[in-house]
Amino acid sequence: MITSKHFVFIHFPRTGGRFIRQMFNLFAPRKWETELLGEHMHVSDIPSTHQHLPRFGFVRNPYDWYVSWYFFHMNVWRNEIFNEISDNGNRDFKSTLINGFEMDYGKFFKDAFDTEKYSSVGGYTAFLLAMFGDESENVRLGRFENLRNDFLSIISDITELPTLLKYGVNWYPKVNKSPHHHYSEYYDDELREIVAEKDKMMFDRFGYVFEDGNAK
Numbered sequence: 001m002i003t004s005k006h007f008v009f010i011h012f013p014r015t016g017g018r019f020i021r022q023m024f025n026l027f028a029p030r031k032w033e034t035e036l037l038g039e040h041m042h043v044s045d046i047p048s049t050h051q052h053l054p055r056f057g058f059v060r061n062p063y064d065w066y067v068s069w070y071f072f073h074m075n076v077w078r079n080e081i082f083n084e085i086s087d088n089g090n091r092d093f094k095s096t097l098i099n100g101f102e103m104d105y106g107k108f109f110k111d112a113f114d115t116e117k118y119s120s121v122g123g124y125t126a127f128l129l130a131m132f133g134d135e136s137e138n139v140r141l142g143r144f145e146n147l148r149n150d151f152l153s154i155i156s157d158i159t160e161l162p163t164l165l166k167y168g169v170n171w172y173p174k175v176n177k178s179p180h181h182h183y184s185e186y187y188d189d190e191l192r193e194i195v196a197e198k199d200k201m202m203f204d205r206f207g208y209v210f211e212d213g214n215a216k
Helices: 017-027 062-075 080-085 093-101 105-112 123-138 144-158 163-171 189-198 200-206
Strands: 055-059 140-143
Touching (some): 017 144, 055 123, 062 093, 080 093, 123 189, 144 163, 189 200
């Protein structure tokens, strides 16, 4: 989470948050008083001094997000949730996801996720609801797939957009990219349908679809 005089940025994992952080570190004016409070804090963690400010974050196609999340944790850094559902990295992509859909979300998210209200969701959508909760409608959510343009659009809607920040966002290289092929290569029909069901809320809200990386 990053706070400032004008807004609060909530960093949902694997949606370009490291890039956004670099933009603030390198190109944001000092008078904005930006401050990094933590990596993946929830909306409920926003300090009382900043609760009145606009909030924004980013979302990503669930099919793509799972692949990025899996390979990041396999190759870079593993957290408690990943270790449990992947059997400490010994499960393949499909079995890790299926195990994740069946996990006890209350164990990891505690009061941040209403397991009864959202009993039909899982995985990505459960993570997002745990982070944003019922406040998700009050958080402006850009798309990872259009990260640079959406970021600039969100900032310019909140406050005056500095020329240096605009330059940095347009020209700075990608950050923290996990190594993997196009996400479509990791799904069979069964897993594709499971994700469509568990993340239906996200597909309906943002219009994401499954795309074949080999399609011309």
